[in-house]
Amino acid sequence: MDxxxxxxxxxxxxxxxxxxxxxxLADCAQCELARRxxxxxxxxxxxxxxxxxxxxxxxxxxxxxxxTFALRLPRPGVPLVHAKAMQLQCGGLRGLQAAVAAPTTDVHAMVKRAQLNDASLLDLPWEQIVSSIVAWQTRRRAPPPDS
Structure with a gap:
């Protein structure tokens, strides 16, 4: 298919x-509302x-x-390269999980928990979440086997 x-x-x-x-899809998170x-x-x-x-x-x-500043992201409206998008999503969700002390990586449950605790997503501990985004790294490829 083209x-x-x-x-x-x-x-x-x-x-x-x-x-x-x-x-x-990368198994960094799951969501009870997701349908594959x-x-x-x-x-x-x-x-x-x-x-x-x-x-x-x-x-x-x-x-x-x-x-944006910490990751040196392009201006809004410019699409992110895959690695930066993964870092933003996976690192951000990991930071959110730690910030709201969620037992699972269920996105919907974490968002509900964040809204219950802080009443607004703007009031989350963003310094902690951004630190997690910056620290997240993609999985490294395994070296090729020696022949």
């Missing part, structure tokens, strides 16, 4: 993509609750806003 056809099908099949799809679908030998993740998707969009925007 890329333009894939992306057109993706928008049709998955009109509400999960904001943290990359983190979920197979599409052209790939996997996509959809969000089953629009209010939760809005909360996650806000959270991801805050991750990017607060970590």
């Amino acid at each position: 890329e333009p056809a894939y992306h057109a099908s993706r928008r049709t099949i998955n009109p509400s993509p999960c904001v943290f799809e990359r983190a979920i 679908h197979a599409l052209a030998e790939r996997e996509v993740v959809a969000c089953s609750l629009e209010v939760a998707r809005i909360n996650c969009t806000t959270l991801e925007s805050l991750f990017r806003e607060r970590a």
Whole structure:
């Protein structure tokens, strides 16, 4: 399947993509509201609750806003390279888990817990979360086996 056809099908099949799809597919997190679908030998993740998707969009925007300087991210509107997007999502969710003392990496549960504790995502301990974002590293590839 060619890329333009894939992306057109993706928008049709998955009109509400999960904001943290990359983190979920990389097993950095999970979400009770995530619904996985197979599409052209790939996997996509959809969000089953629009209010939760809005909360996650806000959270991801805050991750990017607060970590822009520390990660030297491009200006808003410019897409991130995959490694930076993974660092932002996985590191941010790890920092959120520590900040709200969540027992699991369930994104929806952590967001609900953060809103209960602080009433607003803006009031989270962002210094701690940004430190976690900066510290997160992708998994290193294994060296090639010697022949």
